[in-house]
Amino acid sequence: MNVVEVKNLTKRFLQGDAVIKAVDNVSLEISEGEFVAITGQSGSGKTTLLNLIGGIETATDGEIFIDGEEITSADSDELARLRRQKIGYVFQDFNLIPILTVRENIIMPLLLDSKKINNNRFNEIVGFLGLEDRLKHLPSQLSGGQKQRVAIARALINSPKILLADEPTGNLDRKMADEIMRLLIELNNHGVTILLVTHEERYADMCGRKIVMREGRAGE
Amino acid sequence: MPYLLYLRRSLVRRPKRHLSLFVILTCAFILPLLISIYRDSSAYGRRQQMFSETRGETFHVLNAREEDLALFRGIAGLSEPRYEDGIIYLHILSDDEWRDFFTMDDYSNAVRERIERAGSTKMTILGFDYDYAHAISADSGQSSLLILNLFIILLSAMTVGSAYKSHIRRFSSDMGVLRSLGAKNIQINLIFLTEFIVVFAMSAAAAVAISAGIMRILFSTLLKIDGVEGLAWVIFSMSPRNTALHIGVFFVMLLAVIIRTLNKASRESTVSEMRGDLQTFEMKKSPKSLKIKASSQKTLASLWLTRTNKAHAGCLLVAVPIATVFLFLFGYLSLDAAYITQPPEFEFMLWKNAEAFGGFTQEDVDYVENLPQVEHVSCHNDAPKSLFKEEAGALDVDVMEIKLAQPGLHREAEELLLRRFSGGEFRLHNYQAVVEKGAEMSKGIYLMLIFIFAAMFIFMGIIICMKLRDYIFDSEKTVKTLLSIGAPNGVVASSYVRQSAVSAAIAAAVSSAVSAVLLILATIPAAVKPKPDLPLVAAYICISILTVCIFILPIKFTISEVTKRKGSGI
The missing domain is CATH 3.30.70 (Alpha-Beta Plaits)
Structure with missing residues (x-):
């Protein structure tokens, strides 16, 4: 079954008088359990495509289905619900909330959804990511790799249908980046569907499938 | 020269910020200047009254x-x-x-x-x-006003200082870049000090012009008191020395606050300055545990209240004293006006030094009783003897209390009474004239209060708006992170509004309660009980509503601005 289905997706920006096609008529399908990498040069449209799929940006044309639900016509509240319940997001600069502890950052999506914390699930994720002894720390007290692991834990806490990762290794040194990549592969082995944006061919090659973006167009 | 060049660039780049500072400083000046002008006018009036009485x-x-x-x-x-x-x-x-x-x-x-x-x-x-x-007044009210004014100047300087702190923080990236290029702290500080001096000079000039102009108009139309027996004279006067002194004190206090802020800023790391990434949230090592509430916005609001409430606490420090001072002033001056304008029991009181000149004769009483304006006369001999005792050594005083048929006819009655009772042995007091002057003055007092109110609330409003906008801009990353992980716009916005509503409610409640207590305490010596009459209650309600709006609106608009802004995240 397709977790993500994109049909003729286009995103145009107006830059001065010029119209820029960041995403140009892209169609793709991602099945459950897949690990897909979107790669390409800077400005090729890979992050824009990811943001469109995650409902962070709105499309100019085309359709996006997440777990069978069409999202291009959804309003901002519906998109927010979708991000809470079906999508996990991991960003390059971690986007952790500085005033929250590690534990609080991880459970924040549950609180936003007014859901009870499933301690088994929480402990499973925290254990998998090796964060047990960091739960009371603030983000400012963590290393880059630890911050990214917290971001991944937060993305997984709601058991999303798909994990969207936008250059999750971009702010890390090679050792840390390799560790994060290893964790993502392991997650995928546990059945998590992942869509990874990266400009590093090495990491893209580790994924099951590779989509190359060039001037807004996608090719495999 | 580089300072002036930077200043020009800075003014062009962020005109709204500089305009806000100009307005804040101007408004901060106005209350101390008004008190200074009132003090000068009262001293001048008192001197004129003494001269008029003693002729030197x-x-x-x-x-x-x-x-x-x-x-x-x-x-x-x-x-x-x-x-x-x-x-x-x-x-x-x-x-x-x-x-x-x-x-x-x-x-x-x-x-x-x-x-x-x-x-x-x-x-x-x-x-x-x-x-x-020689009209060398030893009026203790003058020194009380001076102390009050110094206190207000100190409060204003601290408040303006906190606004300046926000202002300097907004330029931290510029400071970091300049420092990375090798600028010394003193050079960077001089830029801000030059800017401060320019804005200060413009604000001082504007505040002097506005205060002097408004007070002159009020005094020439409604507030001037001279020649009314029973009221202390107040005649418009503005001493350049006193005005300069007030401005000087304000300048020194503000300069001290700003130098302290600049020194503190210079201790920040250059890299964090360049990134504009100064430590916004000074978190304790182990923050209080997160309370999970019934709804997500309540949980978030409680989170902001327990962990990021510093800006709101700062706003409370600004709002509570200002709203309290205004409510107290309003209550006190309205009570004073109500007290002065109370209809007198008798329109006239006529005293005679009976010790030296004998009491009132039957002809005297008949004369008064037969005046067309007079309704009733009562005569007795147990009057305030001190009136003559101090001045002429008399102990025995006759008093005639005169009630008019129509109080409005007091001028005609006074003329007729003075025709017969004009010698040094008599003293005539026209209570109705005092009441009428009081009623005229109360209009002036309310107009002055409206002016003070406008200045204080613009001052308070801009500072709070500045602080709360900065708070939301500082929280922008948190807001965008929350939105990116699926928090609806409305939930995030209402959580911040909730946080602000708590501060607004505290500001409104504390200022109302403290001003009411102060009002009761201040009226104890005069044995007047403050009654919650309509204008007073209306003033309390208006101030509370305005305070709530001042706390909530900047948050509401800024959060919507932040969530609509394109950039990383949403």
Whole structure:
């Protein structure tokens, strides 16, 4: 079954008088359990495509289905619900909330959804990511790799249908980046569907499938 | 030169910020300046009142005739006598002798002896000490006003200082870049100090012009008091020395606050300055545990309240004193106005020095009773004897209380009463005139309050708006992170509004309660009980609503601005 289905997706920006096609008529399908990498040069449209799929940006044309639900016509509240319940997001600069502890950052999506914390699930994720002894720390007290692991834990806490990762290794040194990549592969082995944006061919090659973006167009 | 160049760039780049600072400083000046002008006017009025009473002379011989002048010539140490309108004036030639109470008493006896030698029963003597005759006022109200003003200046300086702190923080990336290029702290500080001096000078000039203009208009139309017996005179006056002193004190206090802020800023790391990434949230090592509430916005609001409430606490420090001072001033001045304008029991009180001149005759009473404006007269002999005791040594005073048929006819009645009772042995007090002047003044007081209110609320509003906008901009990353992980816009916005509503409610409740207590305490000596009448209640409600709006609206608009802004995240 397709977790993500994109049909003729286009995103145009107006830059001065010029119209820029960041995403140009892209169609793709991602099945459950897949690990897909979107790669390409800077400005090729890979992050824009990811943001469109995650409902962070709105499309100019085309359709996006997440777990069978069409999202291009959804309003901002519906998109927010979708991000809470079906999508996990991991960003390059971690986007952790500085005033929250590690534990609080991880459970924040549950609180936003007014859901009870499933301690088994929480402990499973925290254990998998090796964060047990960091739960009371603030983000400012963590290393880059630890911050990214917290971001991944937060993305997984709601058991999303798909994990969207936008250059999750971009702010890390090679050792840390390799560790994060290893964790993502392991997650995928546990059945998590992942869509990874990266400009590093090495990491893209580790994924099951590779989509190359060039001037807004996608090719495999 | 580079400072001026930077200043010009800075003014062009962020005109709204500089305009806000200009308005904040101008408004901060206005209240101390108003008090200073009122103090100057009250001192000047008091001096004029004393001069008008004493004519700068030591002795007034009342009920005298021009031919009596010869009686008082040639008293060694006293001036040549001067006659004017039934009074002979004399003064002690030596200032040192005049200052000495016993010498003055000797001279007084010498004048009295001349009166007795002439066998006059009508003439009576009034004496004034040196300070009183030279209008050297020892009015304690003046020093209280000065202390109050210094206190207000201190509060204003601290408040403006906190606004400046936000202002400097917004330029932290510029500071970091300049420092990375090798600029010394002193060079960077000089840029901000030059800017401060320019804005300060412009604000001071604007505030002086606005305050002086408005007070002059109010005094020339409604607030001026002169020639009304029973009220202290207040005549518009603005001492350049006092004004300069107030501005100087303000400048020094503000300069101290700003230098402290700049020194603190210079300790920040250059890298974090360049990134504009100063430590916004000074978190304790182990924050309080997160309370999970029934709804997500309540949980978030409680989170902001427990962990990021510093900006709101700062706003409370600004809002509570300002709203309290205004409510207290409003309550006190309205009570004062209500007290002055209370209809008197009798429109006139007529006193006669019975000790020296005998009591009122039946003809006197008949004359008053037969006046067309008079409704009722009551006569007795147990009056405030001190009125004459201090001035002329009399102990026995007759009093006539006069009730008019229509209070509005008091001017005509006064004229007729003065025709018969104009000598030095009489004193006529027109209570109705005091009431009418009080009613006229109360309009002036309310207009002045509206002006103070406008200045204080613009001051408070801009500072709070600045702080709360900065708070939301500082929280932008948190807001965007929350939105990116699926928090609806409305939930995030309402959580911040909730946080602000708590501060607003505290500000409104605390300022209302404290001002009410202060009002009760301040009216205890006058034995007047403050009643919650309509204008007072309306003022409390209005201030509360405005305070709530001042806390909530900037948050509401800024959060919507932040969530709509394109950039990383949403």
